[in-house]
Amino acid sequence: MSPARTIALAIRFSLREMRGGLAGFLIFLACIALGVGAIGGVNSVAQSISDGVAAQGQTLLGGDIRFQLNQREASSAERAFLDGLGAVSESSGMRSMARLPDGSDQALVEAKAVDDAYPLYGTLQTEPPLVREALFGEANGVFGAAAPDLLFERLHLKPGDRIKLGNATFELRAKLTGEPDAVSDGFGFAPRLLISQAGLNASGLVQPGSLVENAYKVRLPDNASESDIEAVRREATEKFPEAGWSIRNRTNAAPALSSNIERFSQFLTLVGLTALVVGGVGVANAVRAYLDGKRAVIATFKSLGASGGFVFAVYLVQILMISGLGIIAGLLLATAMPFAASAALQSVIPVPAEGGFYPGALALAALFGLMVTLVFALLPLGRARDVPATALFREMGFESRGLPRLSYVAIALAIAIALAALAIFMANDRRIAAIFVGATVFSFLVLRLVSALVQIIAKKSPRVRSTALRLAVGNIHRPGALTPSVVLSLGLGLTLLVTLALIDGNLRRQIGGSLPERAPNFFFVDIQAADVDAFATLVGKEAPAGTLAKVPMLRGRLMALNGVPVDKVKVPPEAAWVLRGDRGVTYAPAKPENATLVEGSWWPADYQGEPLVSFSADEAKALGLKLGDTVTVNVLGRNITAKIASFRRVQWESMGINFVMVFSPNTFAGAPHSWLATLSDKAATVADDARLLNAVTRAYPTVTTVRVKDALDVVNQLVGQIGTAIRAAAGVALIASVLVLAGALAAGNRARVHDAVVLKTLGATRRTLIAAFSLEYMLIGLATAVFALGAGSVAAWFVISNIMTLPWAFQPEVAVGTILLSLVVTVGIGLVGTWRILGQKAAPVLRSL
Known part of the structure; x- marks a missing residue:
């Protein structure tokens, strides 16, 4: 029979067999749908944000091209060049202290001064809406200003109240509700x-x-192309x-945001892939249980002359059809x-994340789903191919068979x-992706060894008097x-959960406890x-x-x-920050x-x-x-070239x-610069800090004072939001583990029914059986948790100590x-499935043996 005819006949038989529905494959479908949905959804959301940045690049950047200079204004020649390109809007940004006129309170602000041309693109939104003037x-020596709700809340102000910034007085005339180019200015x-x-x-x-x-933002002629901007x-x-100067264009309006989105989407994609791989175990269990139930049909096929290849084709087609349904879901x-996600992200990311259809992200997710299905379905299918008809009629299933033939x-x-x-190639940071994939493969191998070790220990354990424990x-x-x-399905999900929980816990401990103890109380910036x-x-x-402690700073x-x-220069991702943007330097x-x-x-x-x-030694x-x-x-x-005379260890x-x-x-020599200082006083109380802050702000209104605890609170809040997202992502993998665990128990139900009926026939009570099954599940779960705890701790230690270079606990x-x-x-989960098994009548089961 030709291959084409064989496939056509296999499809016909597959469709006939599937008339009975998808019983037994619900876990299979859920695992595939969960993994594919996670991967496709994460990448689609990331793509929607990237498209939002690209579509509104001019508004987010504040122009078609942006030139930024630090600690100086553009020279007359540079400004003339910029003016020759088109309309120019100049803005100046710096951190400083805003204080109440009576000096009773103050707050750190990100001051941004704009000119009459601002904004070149987009609309400045205030409440109430006011024209620029x-x-x-300025009226009677008082200038106008706008600020978001946060500043009003911190200083207990309302529109119309006044504050002082440096030596000038400002009236807060409106609340700032929309700043079109805020994202291009970076995180504040x-x-x-x-x-x-x-x-x-x-x-x-x-x-x-x-x-x-x-920052000098330039609006080029309307017909300016990307090549024109690159020529500029x-x-x-x-x-x-x-x-x-740092130069950005409208296609790269928010590089830091784009980079963070790429990293986070990569991480979530890898977590989704882990969930999909965990689900692959469920695929293998479902296929094995399904084929076990079809053993009489397979035996009949072979008795009537069907080849092993035909049997393989029939059930492969069925598995692919069912997988297709899961992938579609x-x-x-x-x-x-x-x-x-678009509505939820609006309050977190100031970028339009509009919904859309992203074929590339969906195709990648579908491909991952198909490949995982094949990886985990081929082995049980190959095993069924080579089982002789006599064995199928005689045996309960395929458990006693070894590996399939080498080709499968x-x-x-x-x-x-x-x-x-593919997972490594599609990642933005291939090194991290390779480590993640390698760790997953290693975990699979180790978990197989763990399960074998648990079985060996159980086999070698001494005989106990308790009937339930002996059965377990x-x-x-x-x-x-x-x-x-059970060990494989639950182990991967729990290991990932432990790893992420320990990383999150260590970060919170550092920011909330250890860092404040080691960090200074205050940073003072811009001391003349x-x-x-x-x-x-x-x-x-x-x-x-x-x-x-004080040092000069430029x-x-x-x-x-x-x-x-x-x-x-090609550099690894972990060192790219040194070359990105401006760095503080000193002598x-x-x-x-x-x-x-x-x-x-x-x-x-x-x-x-x-x-x-x-x-710095590590960065060098x-x-x-x-x-x-x-x-x-x-x-x-001015460009200054210096020779490296030494490397030193820096404890960031x-x-x-x-x-x-x-x-x-x-x-x-001769360069104008300010000074940076820190104050450390571990015995200082909150009242002492407030008194010092007030005194410094009164005496030196142009000095920016940053209370480290306040900055750490902001970082802690950010870490908390990221931690919530990470735990939600880990939850996807854990859900997959739970589904696979349920599938594994369901796959073993047939054998459990047989065991329960035989034991009940020999006099075992339902209470004894429930105790035996509970102890069995508890011992397996305990062994899996111990492994997950060890493996997750090692992984978290590596990330915290070697990647984040933070103390580990x-x-x-x-x-x-x-x-x-x-x-x-x-x-x-075990008892939910066992309870139904224990209710089976003995006679029908005994007749089928």
């Missing part, structure tokens, strides 16, 4: 205060060396090679997800490798036992060089027990490594007290040679730098004064919670 205009720790350029000038905040960001960028770089769920194993292995390769131990290691399926000594005297008077942007422009004649040199030496205090720099290693290499940094519109988690680069003092409450969850899930 009414909103920002404080509420926005929107003012005019005239108001900023009157405040006196901008001094030589002040940490101010000046190249021309700006060529004409002003030492400008040091998952795709429908994934299609609806962007529409459901090879095909399943090839598809599994292709699945792993025997059920764990007997042929066809549920142990491998002429005021630094008087400032130190004031702080010493207000906090005599505190320790004040902002610099890495332009080249060893003469190679940074945009042409020091002597090695800082908190610096530990790991290689090289410090320069003499009176050094006057070529510029030298001490680089990631960038591939070595002693004697050079780095080029743009500071205040201390939250003290740390810099990636510390230069020799002669590098920035084991959290016993997670251990207890995991064990309890494991026992509740296994015993609960």
Whole structure:
């Protein structure tokens, strides 16, 4: 018979057999639908956000192209160049302290000063709506301002009240409800205060060396294409090679947001893939149970002359049809997800996440679903292919058979490798994806060993007097036992849950406990060089027990490594932040007290040679730098090339004064700059902090004071939101595990009915059987929880210690919670299925033996 005719006949027989419905395949369908829906939905939502950024790039950026300079304004030549491109809107941003006129309270704000052309795209939204002059205009020495609800709440204000910023007074004339280009300015720790350029000038905040960001947004002619914008960028770089400006265009309006979305979607995709792989165990269980129930039909096929290949084709077609239904259900769920998520995301991400249909994301999810189905269905199908008809009539099922023929194993292995390769290839960070996939494969292998070990221990355990316990131990290691399926299905989900719970718990412990203990009480920014000594005297008077550390600070942007422009340097993702945007830099004649040199030496205090720099050791290693290499940094519109003289260990988690680069003092001779200071006083109370903050703000209104605890509260809130999302994602994998566990127990129901009936016939009571089955599920669940606890702890330790470089601590409450969850899930689901089994009448079962 030709292959085409064989397939056609197999499809006919498959459709006939499926007339009986999908009984036994509900778990199969749920597992596939859940995994496909998670993967397709996550990627669709991410794509919808990316499309929203791209569709409204001009509005989000505030122009077609944006030039940003730090600590300086554009020179006359640079401004003339920008004006020649089209309409230009200039805005200036900096952190500062807004305080009540009587000095009784103050709050950190993200001040943003805009000009008359703002905004070039989009609409500034305030409540009540006001024209520009009414909103920002000056009257009797008082300027107008707008702020969001958060600032009104923090300072207990209402529209019409006044605040002071620097040396100027502002009237809060409206609430800020919509800032079109807010997302392009990046994440802020404080509420926005929107003012005019005239108001900023009157405040006196901008001094030589002040940490101010000046953005110039340009509106190009309406017919400007992407190639035209790229030509403008190249021309700006060529004409002003030492400008040091950061250039973005409308297609890259919010790079930090886009990057975070990519990372988070990658993580959720991998979690979804884990759920799908866990569901694959359910596929294998469902296929095995289904074929076990069809053993008489398969035996009849073979007795009538059907080949093993034909039998394989018939049931493969059925499995693929059922898988197709699960994939379709998952795709429908994934299609609806962007529409459901758009409203929820509006309050979290200031980007339009409109619903839409994303074929690429859905196709990828469908492909993952199909490949997982094949990987886990081929082995039981291959086993059924080679079982002779006599054995099928004689045996209960396929449990006693070994692996199928080598060709089926090879095909399943090839598809599994292709699945792993696809997951890694499609990831944004392939290193993390490879680690994730490798860990999943390793977990599979280890879980098989764990299940085998549990069975060996059960087999070797001494005989006990309790009948129920003896039956439970025997059920764990007997042929066809549920142990491998339960350990594998529940183990992956619990391991992932433990890993994420420990990571989340350690992050919260660091931010809520350890970090505040090690971190300083305050950061003081923008201290003018002429005021630094008087400032130190004031702080010493207000906090005599505190320790004040102060260093000079400038902002610099890495332009080249060893003469190679940074945009042409390939670096690993974990080091990309060093080259992205501006970095704080400093100089020091002597090695800082908190610096530990790991290689090289410090320069003499009176050094006057070529510029030298001490680089952070971990970041230098990631960038591939070595002693004697050079780095080029743009500071205040001037490119400075310095040779690496040393590497030093930096403890970023201390939250003290740390810099990636510390230069020799002669590098920035004569450059205007401000100072940065920290105050540490562990004995200070909240009242002491408030008194100091008030005194500093009154005496030095242009100094920005950041209370570290307040900043950590913002970060803790953000971590809490991310943790909620992560736990929800882990919940998907756990749900898949529960479904697979239910499927595994359902797959073993036929054998359980036989055991229960025989035991009841021999005199066992329902109470004894319930106790035996409960103990069996409890022992298996306990063993699985112990493994998940160990494996999850190792994985979380690796992430916290090696990737996040934070102190690690084991959290016993997670251990207890995991064990309890494991026992509740296994015993609960097991007893639900067992209760129905124990109600079976003995006679019909005994007649069928």
